[in-house]
Amino acid sequence: xxxxxxxxxxxxxxxxxxxxxxxxxxxxxxxxxxxxxxxxxxxxxxxxxxxxxxxxxxxxxxxxxxxxxxxxxxxxxxxxxxxxxxxxxxxxxxxxxxxxxxxxxxxxxxxxxxxxxxxxxxxxxxxxxxxxxxxxxxxxxxxxxxxxxxxxxxxxxxxxxxxxxxxxxxxxxxxxxxxxxxxxxxxxxxxxxxxxxxxxxxxxxxxxxxxxxxxxxxxxxxxxxxxxxxxxxxxxxxxxxxxxxxxxxxxxxxxxxxxxxxxxxxxxxxxxxxxxxxxxxxxxxxxxxxxxxxxxxxxxxxxxxxxxxxxxxxxxxxxxxxxxxxxxxxxxxxxxxxxxxxxxxxxxxxxxxxxxxxxxxxxxxxxxxxxxxxxxxxxxxxxxxxxxxxxxxxxxxxxxxxxxxxxxxxxxxxxxxxxxxxxxxxxxxxxxx
Amino acid sequence: xxxxxxxxxxxxxxxxxxxxxxxxxxxxxxxxxxxxxxxxxxxxxxxxxxxxxxxxxxxxxxxxxxxxxxxxxxxxxxxxxxxxxxxxxxxxxxxxxxxxxxxxxxxxxxxxxxxxxxxxxxxxxxxxxxxxxxxxxxxxxxxxxxxxxxxxxxxxxxxxxxxxxxxxxxxxxxxx
Numbered sequence: 001x002x003x004x005x006x007x008x009x010x011x012x013x014x015x016x017x018x019x020x021x022x023x024x025x026x027x028x029x030x031x032x033x034x035x036x037x038x039x040x041x042x043x044x045x046x047x048x049x050x051x052x053x054x055x056x057x058x059x060x061x062x063x064x065x066x067x068x069x070x071x072x073x074x075x076x077x078x079x080x081x082x083x084x085x086x087x088x089x090x091x092x093x094x095x096x097x098x099x100x101x102x103x104x105x106x107x108x109x110x111x112x113x114x115x116x117x118x119x120x121x122x123x124x125x126x127x128x129x130x131x132x133x134x135x136x137x138x139x140x141x142x143x144x145x146x147x148x149x150x151x152x153x154x155x156x157x158x159x160x161x162x163x164x165x166x167x168x169x170x171x172x173x174x175x176x177x178x179x180x181x182x183x184x185x186x187x188x189x190x191x192x193x194x195x196x197x198x199x200x201x202x203x204x205x206x207x208x209x210x211x212x213x214x215x216x217x218x219x220x221x222x223x224x225x226x227x228x229x230x231x232x233x234x235x236x237x238x239x240x241x242x243x244x245x246x247x248x249x250x251x252x253x254x255x256x257x258x259x260x261x262x263x264x265x266x267x268x269x270x271x272x273x274x275x276x277x278x279x280x281x282x283x284x285x286x287x288x289x290x291x292x293x294x295x296x297x298x299x300x301x302x303x304x305x306x307x308x309x310x311x312x313x314x315x316x317x318x319x320x321x322x323x324x325x326x327x328x329x330x331x332x333x334x335x336x337x338x339x340x341x342x343x344x345x346x347x348x349x350x351x352x353x354x355x356x357x358x359x360x361x362x363x364x365x366x367x368x369x370x371x372x373x374x375x376x377x378x379x380x381x382x383x384x385x386x387x388x389x390x391x392x393x394x395x396x397x398x399x400x401x402x403x404x405x406x407x408x409x410x411x412x413x414x415x416x417x418x419x420x421x422x423x424x425x426x427x428x429x430x431x432x433x
Numbered sequence: 434x435x436x437x438x439x440x441x442x443x444x445x446x447x448x449x450x451x452x453x454x455x456x457x458x459x460x461x462x463x464x465x466x467x468x469x470x471x472x473x474x475x476x477x478x479x480x481x482x483x484x485x486x487x488x489x490x491x492x493x494x495x496x497x498x499x500x501x502x503x504x505x506x507x508x509x510x511x512x513x514x515x516x517x518x519x520x521x522x523x524x525x526x527x528x529x530x531x532x533x534x535x536x537x538x539x540x541x542x543x544x545x546x547x548x549x550x551x552x553x554x555x556x557x558x559x560x561x562x563x564x565x566x567x568x569x570x571x572x573x574x575x576x577x578x579x580x581x582x583x584x585x586x587x588x589x590x591x592x593x594x595x596x597x598x599x600x601x602x603x604x605x606x607x608x609x
Contacts, residue, residue, distance in 0.1 A: 109481070113481075113540070113548075124544075125540075125548065126544060126547050126548045126551055129548050129551040129552050130551045133551060133552050133553065136548075136551075136552060137552050137554075140484050140485075140552070143485075144484070144485040147482070147485055148485075158476075158477070158478040158482070159478070
């Protein structure tokens with residue numbers, strides 16, 4: 001007789017949003033894995049229709065409190081493509097600076113409070129803080145720098161309001177950015193130490209054959225622009241994204257699943273994908289640290305994403321410092337434009353991975369159609385696929401232990417369920433036959 | 434870049450329904466010329482943001498809306514003081530297990546204060562002002578009797594700041 005059982009995680013912790021996982025086992029054979037996202041759909045795309053296009057960056061910023069900049073950046077670039085607006089190099093640099101702030105804030109939160117506890121067998125960032133107060137304090141101070149940058153450039157740290165189609169409503173004053181330099185000099189050194197610390201963690205041996213997808217740009221570590229590239233050799237213009245990637249509805253999830261249209265296969269987005277595809281464009285200081293800690297590429301072990309995030313934090317500090325030091329106020333802060341009918345799309349790199357926006361606008365400047373594909377939607381099917389590979393490695397008689405191991409893997413993706421629709425319940429079902 | 438101040442007021446909330454309470458109290462105090470010097474006023478969306486502002490803070494006032502545990506528009510006040518003989522943090526935190534404040538990534542207000550304690554960053558004195566709420570969905574309007582209650586919360590905080598009242602027992606709860 002083979003025992004079939006079902007393991008349920010009622011509430012996955014240390015992720016943003018609400019969802020669950022159901023695993024069905026027949027003996028020790030995994031019959032089914034379903035990441036079930038039950039958080040109610042948020043209908044942002046429908047909210048945007050018939051609204052002035054100028055409202056899009058502020059409305060889409062509300063999709064997420066951790067990565068509002070990703071939504072704003074993708075929205076403004078897509079709308080500028082629709083309107084035929086070209087931005088100045090100064091605006092472009094300010095947008096990269098803003099994104100550096102979001103990467104620092106989001107990555108440092110995930111590294112220190114959400115992901116690191118998994119490597120020490122503790123239940124929470126609070127317990128970890130009791131054991132490693134200096135490391136956690138350092139991480140939180142880094143996170144604060146990211147928020148401060150968002151506050152100065154974006155007008156406020158929560159849902160910034162200074163981002164506009166065509167640029168910014170207001171360019172920062174020089175002294176506003178200069179004041180940040182001492183903290184960012186400290187932060188660059190602290191980010192290097194944090195990454196060295198992350199590299200000493202005990203990583204499970206779990207290498208996968210991923211198709212990793214990220215933006216790639218020949219001259220810079222891609223954030224706002226580039227080709228959509230993959231480790232399997234894809235390199236396409238963003239305008240061809242919808243030809244190569246599709247969204248599917250699945251019954252267990254209020255978030256759509258993304259797949260590659262060729263082969264209906266899953267793919268992986270996020271910091272590991274970016275590093276694997278764009279290491280040559282990473283800042284030299286981050287490259288040196290990667291060499292020093294023995295970070296070998298290609299890296300296909302999702303648990304090492306914590307180190308990838310650390311390397312990206314180093315890059316973000318290094319690039320932000322250069323921009324802060326060189327900054328001169330610029331005019332105009334925003335490129336003027338005429339309303340014209342058209343459509344445009346853009347992809348940028350959110351902390352959790354590639355994010356795609358597509359809008360159609362009319363000549364009155366109203367949005368006619370909107371499509372938003374966040375990174376967690378794109379990673380959902382990959383997470384399920386990973387769990388099918390991971391479960392045989394971690395399967396125990398104790399369903400609670402198995403469920404915890406599944407949660408560890410899911411957290412490597414830093415999933416933002418609120419973004420994708422938008423806590424996870426894990427159930428393991430064992431069948432007796 | 435970082436400023437230090439001894440008194441910090443943080444309003445937690447969002448733009449939606451009764452969840453606006455903390456932000457509106459913060460806005461009201463920020464516009465009030467009677468707020469003494471050395472007081473910083475911040476708005477935050479999630480409790481984790483509190484950790485960004487605790488450096489050098491001696492006294493922290495927090496205002497947030499809570500679901501279910503209190504009647505709509507009711508105001509409750511809790512105080513913890515490290516120098517009190519009865520300064521059990523555990524007891525203080527236990528007061529909140531019945532409260533449903535918002536949070537993100539599993540970090541509600543209680544967890545963030547617990548984290549601050551582990552990191553030795555807890556202010557010497559913490560006063561929490563909770564406003565009972567009912568409507569928390571996106572786009573909800575604020576409940577009328579909560580709108581009426583918020584000036585009382587702002588005035589009560591202002592009164593404490595201006596009169597540096599003697600600190601009562603470590604854990605005290607009062608309601609109105």
